[in-house]
Amino acid sequence: MSVDTPRRIVLLRHAKADWPQVSDHDRPLADRGRRDAATAGRKLADTGIPFDLALCSTAARTRETWKLAVQEMPQRPRTVYEDRLYEASLGEILALLNEVPDEVAELLVIGHNPGMHAVADALAGKADPDALSRMTKGGFPTATYAVIEFTGSWKSVEHGVGRLTDYWAPHD
Template identity: 40%
Template sequence: MAILVVLRHAKAATVPGLPDVDRPLTPRGVRDAERAGQALKVRGVAPDLVVCSPSTRTRQTAEHALAVLSPEARVDFERDIYNAYPDDLVDLLRRTDPEVGTLVLIGHNPGVHELVMGLTGVEDDQAFKPGSFAVLETDVAWAHIGPGDGREVARWGPRD
């Protein structure tokens, strides 16, 4: 069984003139990222690998969440996650080393939310607010993962 944690970046600032990719977390976003790390730790999540969009807000989400969850976790920054469609994210999952048991993916909406819906087969899923995560389990090898292959076993949002 493999575990996939899909984490949406925490709340980001809107700064006029700053490119979207460079938007940082707000102070609330920093707190929410730390709380997400704590919520994952309480659930016993121990990432073998973290794949993260290279945007500033996702990098900062990873930094603050992992400082609480697993400071020694390996993080790979994947440019393909930024502005990715769900199919792009599934392709990324399929390239995951089969030895990885627990994978954390940190990205952006709508892609990450649609990924969760596709993997679980849920079409009218609740909102996936900034800083939210879903924990999915699958019995399918990463190389073959696809629609309906995931079971959501936990969900958390900053307002929980």
């Protein structure tokens, strides 16, 4: 693929987690989270985006979110479970995006806040006014996703490079 290829990043925050007596990394989804994860999967399927790759945090709640969401999609993309997404800062997530191979045009990232919201804010140099308004008003609650489009190499992903084209939250 050319470095001028249009690309999309979809940033999906894990669904609502439960608070049992386990480590933060091992927290499972709550009942509402399981429902919202499936709903998010259906909404992602409705976008028609044919994901080439999914990068998913290794935390239990992100893996469970992905397991439920992907069941709603017409095809399962190649999935990489990435330790570096757990508790990742904006800079760490941008560095990870810079490593994505250029043959990937459609990327889904399943992670945590504040990282997912920070990346959406940072990359969106431009925005669909409605999507931006909803993201600004609603924040980035659990099971929410944002779609960012950009043109160029993954190595060129940096602040302001993209356009926020879609935002969805389960309880809008």
